[in-house]
Amino acid sequence: MAMEITNLSKDNLKKMFKEGKRFDGRSLLDFRExxxxxxxxxxxxxxxRVKLGKTEVVVGIKLGVGEPYPDSPDKGNLTVSADLLPLASPRFELGPPDFPAIELPRLVDRLIRHSDIIDLGKLVIKEGEKVWTVYIDVYPINDDGGLIDASAIGALVALRGAIIPELDENGKVDYDKKSKKKFPLNEDSIPISLSFFKLGDSIILDPTREEEEACDARITYGISKVGKEYMINSCQKNGEIILTTEEINHMMKAIPEKYDSIMGKLKKYI
Amino acid sequence: MTKSSFKRIDGRKSNELRPITAKVGIIPNADGSALFAFGNTIAIAAVYGPRQLHPQHKQNPTKAFLRCNYDLMSFSVSERKKPGPNRRAQEISKVTEWALAPVLDLDSFPGTVIDVQIYILQADAGTRTAGINAASMALAHAGIPMKDLVCSVAAGKQDKELIVDLTKEEEDFKEGEGATDFAIAKVANSDEYTLLQLDGKIQPNIVSDVLELVNGACKEIYEAQKKALKEVVKK
Incomplete structure (x- = not known):
């Protein structure tokens, strides 16, 4: 089993964050390359495939034909899953998913779903009977912190390049036939994830594994921008801590600028 | 922030809660128990512990382990829910732990577990927040040292209007910007937050308005919790 972070390194990090410093020279709210x-x-x-510093994830999209959910007969289905492979970290183990493995895909699902980037209404083959089910599957390859934000970027880029496969005359999917049908996306909405981490009184973004382990809490936001308006599409606090009004306002202030700066880095890929 | 002209589906004002029911001591076997209802959403909670945690290797020698279990009763929703916790329930159990632990003095009970069992009898949105309110009362009833109660409510938006304590019908609102569900818990007597969970669409610059709306609602919730706790002491 991997070692847990020592109190000594935790105290060191706390002190450094307080002075606005990090081991790799970034400032508190900077992302890695x-x-x-x-x-x-x-x-x-x-x-x-997304690399965020040394963190690496692969995200793949598969489409299958399925039945619509009873409460949305006029929409395709979306399923996000993740498998925290023992390949990617000494901390991950085979077996039934533990809480982090349950939470990660749920967070990615919610930020994709509520940003409306996928036009699920256009994924209907026959209303009430047959629709496309979109599977977004996330596999970490190397976990050095920030897996959720990296996974969200992976899902976004994979979606922007996705196609809809052809159906044969019997209505079966012909995966081998080359398809040029573009996946129905809402071009106005581009969601990303911003996970803030709290240690002591400091709040940082995009932690390395070591920083992430030292932190007491994580607050993940799904953010999109519609026209000039920034939207929070999802939010979840993780950790047994209290957040003050001030800390919440601090994050709200940082969100627009951070969104734009990450979007600047993603532009050429999407 | 809120226009008085705006009428909600059930005729409430934007900042108006559904009728609250709060009762303490509903499960004799438990060390602490409570019921909390927002209108048609009914949550019950039982606390067992602090007690020995088995297996031993799960014990924390420095503090008690708070273990919450939230679930919907199978008949509490329109389409029967398969009994047993699904991933949604597991996630809500976790965020409930994170919402409650910061007010508890867990350090006083090393090596033990405090079990909090929350079940939803009837669901009409706001089940996790009702569950947290019930659990907070049940923990106080069990005599666990707490620095304050935790109060929880969902705020949200219908198109652009901010509202508090949404019903299922309001949560399913589809027009304009649709519905936003922002579940929040706070420490009763300070502006400190222990649960933030959101689905929908909300602008970062109006989050402070949402917090204000929630602060007001939580005052009422706190009074209801306090009243119920006092009643049980009188008996």
Whole structure:
């Protein structure tokens, strides 16, 4: 099992954050370098690999034909899943998903879903009977912190390059036939995830694994921008701590600027 | 922030809660128990502990382990819910732990577990917040040292209008910007927040208005919780 962070390094980090410093020279709200490649798996309907510093995730999209949910007969289905592979970290183990493995895909699902980036209404084959089910599957390759934010970027890039496969005359999916049908996306809404972490009185973004382990809490926001308006589409606080009004306002202030700066880095990929 | 002209589906004002029911001591076997209802949403909670935690390797030698379990009763929703916690319930159990732990003196009971069982009898939106309110009362009833009660309510938006304590019908609102559900818990007597969970669409610059709306609502919730706790002491 991986070592847990010592109290000594936790205290050191707390002191450094208080002075606005980090081991790798970033300021508290800076992201690491983002490196992206798309179409990393040719059987997938869309895919992407995202590197955020040393953190690396692969996200793939598959489409299948399914039945609509009874409460949304005129919409396609969306399912996000993640498998925290023992490949990616000494902390991950095979077996039934523990809470982090349950939470990650739920957070990615919610920020995608509520941003309306996917036009689920256009994923209907026959209303009430047959619709496309969109599977977004996240696999971490190397976990050095910030997995949620990296996974959200991966999902976004994979979606932007995705296609809808062809159906044969019997209504079965022909995955081998080359399709050029573009996946129905709402071009006005581009969601990303911003996870703030709190240690002592300091709030940071994009932690390394070591920083993440030292922190007491995480607050993840799904953010999109519609026209000139920033939207929070999802939010979840993780951790047994209290947040003050001031701290919440601090995050609200940081959100627009951070959104724009990450979007600047993603522009050439989407 | 709120226009008096705006009428909600059930005729409430934007900052008006549904009728609250709060009762303490509803489950004799438990060390502490409570019921909390927002209108048609009814949550019951039982606290067992602090008690020995088994297996032993799960014990924390420095503090008590707060273990919450939230679930919907199978018949509490329109379409029967399969009994047993699904992923949604597991997540709500976790955020409930995070919402309650900061007010509890867990350090006084090393090696033990405090079990909080929350079940929803009838669901009409706001189940996690009703559950947290019930659990907070049940913990106080069990005599666990707490620095304050936790009060919780969902705020939200219908298109652009900010409202508090949404019903299922309001949560399903589809027009304009649609519905936003922002579940919040706070420490009763200070502006400190222990639960933030949101689905929908809300602008960062109006979050402070939402917090204000929630602060007002939580005052009423706190009074109801206090009253119920005092009643049980009298008996």
């Amino acid at each position: 983002i490196e992206i490649s798309s179409n990393v798996s040719n059987k997938a309907e869309g895919s992407a």
